[in-house]
Amino acid sequence: MNAVELAQALWLLLAALGLALSVSYAGLPVLGQGAFVAVGGVGTALLGPGGAGLPLGVAVLLAVVAGGVLGQLVALAASRLDGASLGLATWALAWLVYRALLAFPEVFGGAQGLVRTAPAHLVAPLLGTDLVLTPVVHVVLSGLLCLTAIAVLIRLGRGPGGSDLLALRQGPEVAAGLGIPVAARRRAVLTATASVGALSGAGTVVLLGLVAPADVSPLLSLQLFVAVLIGGAATWWGPVVGVALLTALPLALDVFPVDTERLSGLLTAGLLIAVLLIRRALRQAPHPSPGRTAAITLPPVARESIWRPSLLNAENVCVRFGSVRALEDVGIVLRGGQVHALIGPNGSGKTTLLRVLAGDLVPGSGVVTVGGRPLVEQGGPAARVRVGVVRTPQRTSVLRTTAMRQVAIGRRGGSRPRYAVLRHLLATPNAARAERSSEHVVHAALDCTDLLAAAEVDATTLTVAEQRRVQIARAVATGAEVLLLDEPAAGMSATERAHFADVVRRLAGNGLAVLLVEHDMRLVSDVADRVTVLAEGHVIATGSPVEVQADPEVRRAYLGTALA
Amino acid sequence: MLLQATISGLAAGAVFGLVAMGFTVVAGTVRVLHLAHGDVVVAGVLTAVVVVLGRTPVATQLSPPRALAFAVLVLASGAALAGLVGLLAVRPYLADATAGREADALGWLAGLVAAGLLLREGFGLLLPQEAYAVPDPLRLDAFTGVIALPGGGALPGRVPVVLALALLIGVGAERLLVQSRFGKALRAFADDPEAAALCGVAGRRIVVLAFACAGLLAGIAGLLDAPGRAFSVEDGVVLGFAGMAAALLGGLGSARGALLGGLAVGVLQAWVVQADGRYADVVPLALVVALLALRPRDRVSA
Numbered sequence: 001m002n003a004v005e006l007a008q009a010l011w012l013l014l015a016a017l018g019l020a021l022s023v024s025y026a027g028l029p030v031l032g033q034g035a036f037v038a039v040g041g042v043g044t045a046l047l048g049p050g051g052a053g054l055p056l057g058v059a060v061l062l063a064v065v066a067g068g069v070l071g072q073l074v075a076l077a078a079s080r081l082d083g084a085s086l087g088l089a090t091w092a093l094a095w096l097v098y099r100a101l102l103a104f105p106e107v108f109g110g111a112q113g114l115v116r117t118a119p120a121h122l123v124a125p126l127l128g129t130d131l132v133l134t135p136v137v138h139v140v141l142s143g144l145l146c147l148t149a150i151a152v153l154i155r156l157g158r159g160p161g162g163s164d165l166l167a168l169r170q171g172p173e174v175a176a177g178l179g180i181p182v183a184a185r186r187r188a189v190l191t192a193t194a195s196v197g198a199l200s201g202a203g204t205v206v207l208l209g210l211v212a213p214a215d216v217s218p219l220l221s222l223q224l225f226v227a228v229l230i231g232g233a234a235t236w237w238g239p240v241v242g243v244a245l246l247t248a249l250p251l252a253l254d255v256f257p258v259d260t261e262r263l264s265g266l267l268t269a270g271l272l273i274a275v276l277l278i279r280r281a282l283r284q285a286p287h288p289s290p291g292r293t294a295a296i297t298l299p300p301v302a303r304e305s306i307w308r309p310s311l312l313n314a315e316n317v318c319v320r321f322g323s324v325r326a327l328e329d330v331g332i333v334l335r336g337g338q339v340h341a342l343i344g345p346n347g348s349g350k351t352t353l354l355r356v357l358a359g360d361l362v363p364g365s366g367v368v369t370v371g372g373r374p375l376v377e378q379g380g381p382a383a384r385v386r387v388g389v390v391r392t393p394q395r396t397s398v399l400r401t402t403a404m405r406q407v408a409i410g411r412r413g414g415s416r417p418r419y420a421v422l423r424h425l426l427a428t429p430n431a432a433r434a435e436r437s438s439e440h441v442v443h444a445a446l447d448c449t450d451l452l453a454a455a456e457v458d459a460t461t462l463t464v465a466e467q468r469r470v471q472i473a474r475a476v477a478t479g480a481e482v483l484l485l486d487e488p489a490a491g492m493s494a495t496e497r498a499h500f501a502d503v504v505r506r507l508a509g510n511g512l513a514v515l516l517v518e519h520d521m522r523l524v525s526d527v528a529d530r531v532t533v534l535a536e537g538h539v540i541a542t543g544s545p546v547e548v549q550a551d552p553e554v555r556r557a558y559l560g561t562a563l564a
Numbered sequence: 565m566l567l568q569a570t571i572s573g574l575a576a577g578a579v580f581g582l583v584a585m586g587f588t589v590v591a592g593t594v595r596v597l598h599l600a601h602g603d604v605v606v607a608g609v610l611t612a613v614v615v616v617l618g619r620t621p622v623a624t625q626l627s628p629p630r631a632l633a634f635a636v637l638v639l640a641s642g643a644a645l646a647g648l649v650g651l652l653a654v655r656p657y658l659a660d661a662t663a664g665r666e667a668d669a670l671g672w673l674a675g676l677v678a679a680g681l682l683l684r685e686g687f688g689l690l691l692p693q694e695a696y697a698v699p700d701p702l703r704l705d706a707f708t709g710v711i712a713l714p715g716g717g718a719l720p721g722r723v724p725v726v727l728a729l730a731l732l733i734g735v736g737a738e739r740l741l742v743q744s745r746f747g748k749a750l751r752a753f754a755d756d757p758e759a760a761a762l763c764g765v766a767g768r769r770i771v772v773l774a775f776a777c778a779g780l781l782a783g784i785a786g787l788l789d790a791p792g793r794a795f796s797v798e799d800g801v802v803l804g805f806a807g808m809a810a811a812l813l814g815g816l817g818s819a820r821g822a823l824l825g826g827l828a829v830g831v832l833q834a835w836v837v838q839a840d841g842r843y844a845d846v847v848p849l850a851l852v853v854a855l856l857a858l859r860p861r862d863r864v865s866a
Contacts, residue, residue, distance in 0.1 A: 029670040031677060076857040087673040088597045089856040092805055096849035099802070103842040222677060229674070265685035272678040276671060280656060283668065 018196025040198030067198025113212025179385025414478025577830015602804015646779025
């Protein structure tokens with residue numbers, strides 16, 4: 001292998017590392033990295049020396065920016081949470097760019113591509129240097145860029161960016177509920193991937209002096225995708241192994257006498273299938289767990305220092321679904337330090353009220369205020385998390401990772417210092433401080449939900465009761481002042497319920513306002529300070545558990561005679 | 565001239581509509597974007613070509629029995645190939661409550677792309693020429709006359725026949741999907757797989773059947789589309805994207821919308837091509853990207 005081939009492979013590796021950020025770190029199915037490589041390559045060839053005649057550095061910079069802008073545009077399609085549309089959009093983009101290059105030969109040189117005499121000089125008049133870009137210089141330059149990319153990927157995984165990426169990869173819905181701005185994070189990730197892809201394309205065209213459609217075809221997109229998928233989730237070595245394989249592929253193909261382009265397509269498909277089968281086997285295999293006795297070496301923290309009392313107030317809330325009156329003139333007050341239970345028969349409007357209080361449903365009339373400000377004015381779920389209202393989902397939905405990392409996602413969602421990811425990458429002193437305070441919050445949240453012993457185990461292997469507490473710990477770590485819990489004790493045994501009641505009391509003791517939707521009257525009378533009873537969309541009683549249980553109307557509508 | 569472009573655009577669009585209906589059946593039932601659908605259209609036709617005419621096909625008039633065999637083979641292999649794609653490339657990556665498995669969108673996307681690539685490159689090795697003339701078992705080429713249109717321009721006699729047939733089949737298939745037991749089973753599965761299973765709709769089978777149904781529609785589209793032009797292995801990709809554009813335009817849920825969307829995409833493409841022929845492939849591809857980007861956000865997004 002000579003220097004040109006090595007440099008070419010390293011530029012390709014750079015594109016794969018950029019793609020790894022989206023695919024294996026953020027779990028986004030990007031099937032069109034070739035398109036971004038093409039934009040970088042063609043842009044440099046068209047703008048630079050031999051084209052529009054801009055200085056090489058400027059041309060490369062503009063081409064990279066163009067790639068990044070294209071990535072942003074495609075990310076608009078990623079607003080759906082399933083991510084599948086993003087796969088389709090990037091795959092369509094790969095073909096669009098390829099076919100457009102072929103369709104306009106007078107601009108892009110048709111099947112031959114754009115040939116530019118290799119602009120071998122990088123002139124920097126300010127520094128007074130004139131660097132000749134020999135293949136060896138390319139090897140050094142692309143090698144350094146690849147090492148930088150690997151270093152960034154590794155460091156990213158360890159800081160606040162790691163929490164963001166884990167959230168994107170494993171549970172965008174959960175993450176959105178915890179205040180992580182999922183769509184914005186996806187846009188950032190895709191922009192980075194696209195820019196690095198474009199840089200790789202620019203480097204290749206400067207090296208070879210040629211960019212042909214066949215070199216940036218959808219097949220390249222797929223080969224890069226396969227290369228990235230080889231390593232599985234969140235690994236930097238996957239792309240390295242994958243690109244090594246891809247580089248060896250043409251050498252192996254020379255043995256066969258048939259059309260090599262078709263054969264390399266077939267081989268790519270075969271590789272993709274093989275990688276998919278391995279991936280499937282890995283997903284089904286049980287996760288190794290390091291044992292439940294894993295010790296955590298964080299210092300204990302005074303619990304009271306983190307939270308302060310607060311107030312959520314709903315007045316005259318009415319909700320109608322068509323002609324069904326789900327809620328009629330309902331009011332509720334949640335005070336800091338108080339556990340408020342919401343009970344009522346099925347279909348009485350409990351979950352509807354919970355959605356209204358969480359801001360997920362805008363009532364037809366009535367107003368919900370948090371700390372005196374109307375909730376609806378706060379914006380999306382991320383903004384509502386920041387004002388301190390978090391709702392845990394009714395069904396258990398823990399991510400396939402340790403409780404500690406999930407709670408860290410909650411912390412990340414609740415407090416979003418600007419440019420935290422960038423600061424962490426640059427290791428500013430500020431970032432180290434923020435990291436320590438994050439660790440304190442995570443530790444405190446795990447501590448007050450009695451999860452410290454189970455903190456470093458894959459949460460999907462925990463018991464249902466523990467998983468419910470993970471959900472609550474995540475919500476607590478956002479710094480929430482109002483916790484809305486939808487039937488959190490469903491499926492728990494009697495002992496687990498008693499333990500759960502302790503945890504809820506402890507949260508209230510720390511000053512949180514807790515709203516508990518619950519069917520189990522025993523749990524309610526154990527834990528609640530106040531009870532609101534809903535029936536057919538109306539509040540029929542509010543008071544202490546004892547008062548409510550004695551209320552004849554409540555007995556008629558809900559409790560029945562069983563308790564008498 | 566505009567009239568000519570519009571009518572041929574409608575004919576091409578009706579074929580896109582059939583492709584889009586297949587895409588919609590899969591998207592609506594299995595909640596999967598069928599990225600290999602266009603390649604199945606081409607593969608169905610080429611399977612029949614290889615079986616009936618061999619690897620060096622000459623465009624001849626087929627005798628009635630061979631024509632029948634050809635037509636049946638196109639439809640059957642379309643359905644069979646699509647069913648296989650659903651079985652092998654998609655079903656392993658769908659959520660399965662009994663096996664405790666979560667859905668893996670990245671898995672089925674990659675599986676479908678791999679399937680499309682395999683079909684394309686496999687048939688490319690079998691049939692190495694750039695393009696082929698595919699025989700017409702329906703004998704639509706019997707309509708040899710050229711229709712002169714008012715305002716200049718002329719239309720091959722085949723075009724209005726293709727338009728009429730494709731629309732007829734499209735409307736019939738739409739009615740079948742709405743009214744038949746099979747269509748109802750598909751919708752029941754789409755609404756709630758578990759509830760459908762309790763009512764006797766076998767979910768694991770429905771996935772394959774939905775794909776096979778899409779493959780059958782793909783076969784019909786291929787049968788109408790392929791004989792009219794130089795047919796290449798590579799045509800599947802853009803045809804598939806045209807179908808996706810049509811399905812997205814039609815709202816990605818209703819077969820009727822897909823059919824209408826197909827007509828719109830066909831006419832738009834024909835008009836653009838009338839102005840500048842180089843945009844033929846660019847139009848459907850750009851439409852898919854644009855429609856995805858402009859789609860209203862329908863679920864939670866932060």
